[in-house]
Amino acid sequence: LSRQLTPSRLAMLVRAHxxxxxxxxxxxxxxxxxxxxxxxxxxxxxxxxxxxxxxxNILASHPSDLPIRKKMKHAAWSKDYLFNLFTHVR
Structure with missing residues (x-):
């Protein structure tokens, strides 16, 4: 790093990375x-x-609480769910 940082600021930057x-x-x-x-x-x-x-990003934008892997499986099984995923994209 080229700047002097406080320990708390450095820890925050590392966590963000x-x-x-x-x-x-x-x-x-x-x-x-x-x-x-x-x-x-x-x-x-x-x-x-x-x-x-x-x-x-499409899978993450869907409001369901399912993990992304399960959303992918549901989208592969059901065309309705696949199209529903696209309705939540901004």
């Missing part, structure tokens, strides 16, 4: 298996990463 890791990247790794993706050429990895983030 790891909050991104825990909320976004963990979901992408565990639920969407992003680390297992095999696309390596051209714009494929970027395009798939964008689609995963879009899907995660």
């Amino acid at each position: 790891w909050g991104i890791e825990n909320h976004l990247h963990w979901t992408l790794d565990v639920v969407f298996h992003e680390d297992d993706a095999r696309s390596r050429k051209n714009y494929g990895p970027e395009n798939l990463a964008l689609l995963r983030r879009l899907a995660r």
Whole structure:
């Protein structure tokens, strides 16, 4: 860091940094298996990463208390639930 910070401010910044890791990247790794993706050429990895983030945002915006993984399963089983997911996107 290039600035002098109080210990409490530094702790808050570190927690905020790891909050991104825990909320976004963990979901992408565990639920969407992003680390297992095999696309390596051209714009494929970027395009798939964008689609995963879009899907995660759509699933997270639904007001149901279900985990994202269960929302994905319900969307795969029911077209009505899938279309319902899109009604809550802002």
